[in-house]
Amino acid sequence: MTNPTRQNGSQTTSPTSNPHVSDKPVSNKPSTIELVNKNLAKRYRAEKRFRAYGIASVGFGLLCLCLLFTDIIGKGHSAFLQTYVQLDVHLDSQRLDINDITDVNQLAQADYQGVLKQALRTRFGDVKKRGDKRKLYKLVSNGAGYELRKLLEENPALLGTTQTLWVLVDDDIDTYVKSRGSLSDSPGEDTFTGRLSEKQIGWVESLIGEDKIEKQFNSHFFMVGDSREPELAGIRGAIMGSLYTMLVTLALSFPIGVAAAIYLEKYAKKNALTEFIEVNINNLAAVPSIIYGLLGLAIFINFFELPRSIPLLGGLVLTLMTLPTIIISSRAAIKAVPPSIEEAAMGIGASKMQVILHHILPLAMPGMLTGAILGMAQALGETAPLLMIGMVAFIVDVPGGIADPATVLPVQIFLWSDSPERAFVEKTSAAIMVLLGFLIVMNTLAVWLRKRLERRW
């Protein structure tokens, strides 16, 4: 690096040698100080410009961050509310085809949707044509009947009575109601109507006029798994899938990573094997994540014939992916423990294993945990390798263990973003908000741990 200094030196020697030259009274040649002063303004301008470029770059980065977050929150906040319509539902035992309320089979097969259709027909008595009726039925969600079933299961006495219920609306209506702004005003200019017909809009507006449409907190979103119907889709399945996958990843990658770090820091001699391990770890840290998906597909699925789509498999692949990160940060944490502690323990007769287990490991633990949490955060947001090993399947059930088919949050986001229904846009954004929420919590925890527990020697 002598080159730049030499360059700099040669530039600055010319002005210093010039004064001797300019001592001679040469009238038409400007003095050095004049030359410097003449350029000074220009140089200061360049300085300011350079600084402005720097500020602009930092500003651009921060602006993008703000844009990203406002865009996601702006699109997703409405998904935490869900539109409901108030209907007087007559729980007619004949129409439901239930004569024995204690019979589980009858409860399961009853025609709840029919009762809701009846309620809609009663509410809008003037709708006679078949086509119009079909449009009318589309006001409520296909899944609204499940709520009736739950109601009857909890309270069988309601059979045969008429109840005023809040019923889940269809996703098109939901989007319409959310985009028209405040419910007390008339619909705005840019209201999104989508596939709705004039008549349907008229019905919805009349319901709004009677205060029969309301937006309530969407607890459904957090309680159920995926669905083809946007208003019925929830993220619980994906969250549980992510949880199981992360458990497998943590249970495998943390012990293995810490053990590998201890070996490399405290046992490894400088030989070809150690060198080879280190080269491998450094390279693996930078291998594109999709390559790990190919590995999982070829080795775990094709060779060992593990079933697809299960959190165990996802956890294995993510373990291999996060191991380098955890090993590297654990090594840094072990390195930060001062050798004096090790020497003191050795001096009073502790064995190498005792030194490591009793002294080095407890002292390095906060640093290792920080690294592990950051590695987990990276694994939680990872999508590409999981696409390869079949975690993109459409799975409605909430997984109950590491061997159940499951999907994970980022993959759920990918799946929903591919769906054509407009209502899935807000669901996707809401799922992103949940994912980012988890990541922010994990990163804050890591920073807090580092600040709180890490000792400086």
Next chain:
Amino acid sequence: MDISTLLAVIAIMIAVAYMFGRGRSMAMADSSQSGYRNLNSLPFYYGMLTALWCAVPCVLIVMGWLLFDDAIIDSLVIAQLPEAVRNLSSDELGLVMNSISNIALGNVIGAEPEPYLLAAAETLISVRHTSQLALTGSVLTVGIALTLFAWSRIRPEQKARVQVEGAFKSILLVCACVAIVTTLGIVFSVIFESLRFFESVPVSEFLFGTHWSPQMSMRADQVGGTGAFGAVPLFVGTLLISAIALVIAVPCGLMAAIYLSEYASTRVRTYVKPMLEILAGVPTVVYGFFAALTVAPFIRDLGATVGLSVSSESALAAGLVMGVMIIPFVSSLSDDVISAVPQSLRDGSLALGSTQSETIKQVVLPAALPGIVGSVLLAASRAIGETMIVVMAAGLAARLTANPLESVTTVTVQIVTLLVGDQEFNSPKTLSAFALGLMLFIVTLVLNYFALYVVKKYREQYD
């Protein structure tokens, strides 16, 4: 006994073995006059030694069993199938096996299955049952036998500590070797499948062909289905999007690093730097969503107002968002190398009368150049291997173009589209994904290796 119960039983066995070993060593110590001093090692080590004798073989047996039992069970069931079924091709046999395991699970859909399927399902259930029993039996026998063996060998003069420490070191070494095994796994999985691909498609066609359409016909007389595997359009698309990303990320990241390390006050630095790094922590699927739903329509509308026709899956949108994602990689790596330039170089330059920007441009940056080059190379490898943004925001059609307003496809997009969903493992269509993976692996490996080499060489000069 299912696996989780078995693991719990093993854990209990290990704990019991530990207590047995420890207890025996203590009993032996008590029986002699000098007490514990008579023992070669602390009682803990005798306990650990017994526990290790029990634990290591049991865990190995369970792991081996879990990895290989499916294949063995399948072969047993297949051996029992009728001759005609056994001679089916491997794909059809796979289907038959699938329906057998479905019947075994009790999911019979539609008509009553054929008798041989029912019989096979019976066999499957009984073989699985036997396998479980055999696993439990062998684990219990081996665990108890080895515990007793280790227990009976305990003597006060036994060097338990040396043995346990040796075992500890070996376990650590095995963990460290996981990194090597992973690399080998990656290399073998992509190379073997790629070799199978290159048997049907010549390497030269793959590397230099300019037409990519991996659809293979199911029947010989089908229209338009011969499949073309010229990967040049994919390479060009990848390079185009990565280049756009780097054009955004390198100047921006570098200037941000310079500003934060040379100009900004400590307070600004402590707040702004972590905020910029959030950009690197946002999952790529979120960027993909942002690119596909916000940036791409924005660019298309912008193009429409100027009178340009922009594809809604333009390379520009994907590259732009990817560039934003890579800014923190460039900036934090460059920040490190800029901070590593000795202060004396700056002081010397400032003392000679140069302004701060002149110092940076003519002294600091040339001194930090190798590190900056390294960070740019790492960023490039990131961009080439990035998947989700391009899967969601870039196109699928392989077009050979350098126009950033058109839609292009990339290597990673093709890998994902070829491998997501069900696939048969002997068609060139599926195998071509592994060949693309091999290319990706080689290119990123070379970039990373070169980057680390450059950075390392530079670091040695100042340390």
